[in-house]
Amino acid sequence: MFSNAIVRKPGRSMIEGLTNANLGSPDYLKAVDQHESYVCALRDCGLKVTVLEADENFPDSTFVEDTAVLTPHCAIITNPGALSRKGEINRIQKELREYYSHMEEILSPGTVDGGDIMMVGNHFYIGLSNRTNVNGAEQIIRILNKYDMSGSIIKVEKALHLKSGIAYLENNNLVICGEFLANPEFKKFNIIEIPEDESYAANCVWINDKVLIPKGYPHTLQNIINAGYSVAEVDVSEFRKLDGGLTCLSLRF
Numbered sequence: 499m500f501s502n503a504i505v506r507k508p509g510r511s512m513i514e515g516l517t518n519a520n521l522g523s524p525d526y527l528k529a530v531d532q533h534e535s536y537v538c539a540l541r542d543c544g545l546k547v548t549v550l551e552a553d554e555n556f557p558d559s560t561f562v563e564d565t566a567v568l569t570p571h572c573a574i575i576t577n578p579g580a581l582s583r584k585g586e587i588n589r590i591q592k593e594l595r596e597y598y599s600h601m602e603e604i605l606s607p608g609t610v611d612g613g614d615i616m617m618v619g620n621h622f623y624i625g626l627s628n629r630t631n632v633n634g635a636e637q638i639i640r641i642l643n644k645y646d647m648s649g650s651i652i653k654v655e656k657a658l659h660l661k662s663g664i665a666y667l668e669n670n671n672l673v674i675c676g677e678f679l680a681n682p683e684f685k686k687f688n689i690i691e692i693p694e695d696e697s698y699a700a701n702c703v704w705i706n707d708k709v710l711i712p713k714g715y716p717h718t719l720q721n722i723i724n725a726g727y728s729v730a731e732v733d734v735s736e737f738r739k740l741d742g743g744l745t746c747l748s749l750r751f
């Protein structure tokens with residue numbers, strides 16, 4: 499179960515955020531509204547939400563998930579793979595010190611984006627992507643081992659991050675889409691398959707027995723309801739334009 503979340507408001511500079519989505523520029527005011535609704539949805543799941551002020555120096559800084567990996571035993575501050583995002587970690591590190599007595603960090607030449615790390619109990623799947631490199635993944639595994647946890651590496655060929663295409667919903671249930679469907683590593687899970695034309699919705703998030711999914715993906719909605727979950731839809735269309743999804747917008751712990 500999670501008790502807390504950290505989010506960061508989007509800034510006007512978000513229109514300069516990194517993207518390959520080809521969906522046009524985000525509407526800042528709409529994004530602010532959507533972010534507020536997202537915070538409400540987290541609160542409805544029972545979380546205490548810390549809302550950090552926007553930082554115009556970092557156009558992608560609303561995607562806080564990439565700056566840290568939070569485990570039951572320690573917080574790991576990442577070293578984001580994109581140059582323009584590296585400085586985002588400072589504010590998050592300061593915030594997490596309030597909650598964690600054990601803080602670790604990923605050092606160059608290792609790079610890790612939190613979007614590449616999926617927690618399944620005491621085991622963490624680590625996506626090797628354009629953002630997370632082998633050195634970074636190995637540092638993560640060493641840190642996890644130090645706290646009696648484990649990690650294994652999954653190759654990400656097409657998606658931005660591992661969690662762009664999979665989401666663990668607890669109880670051995672895994673939402674999965676696209677390139678990850680055929681991966682033998684995931685065969686042991688109960689698979690909730692997301693059709694390719696709704697691939698964006700594979701980035702959904704389990705919070706205290708509720709699942710938040712992006713608004714506008716009817717098959718995904720139905721599949722997750724059929725799996726027995728109570729679901730809330732959140733409109734994050736403006737963040738999608740920056741390749742960001744529901745998980746990226748918060749750190750949950």
Ligand code: CIR
Binds near residue numbers: 516564612659662743
């Ligand atoms: C980026 O390219 O870094 C941002 N525009 C989107 C980050 C999304 N984060 C995530 O999937 N964890």
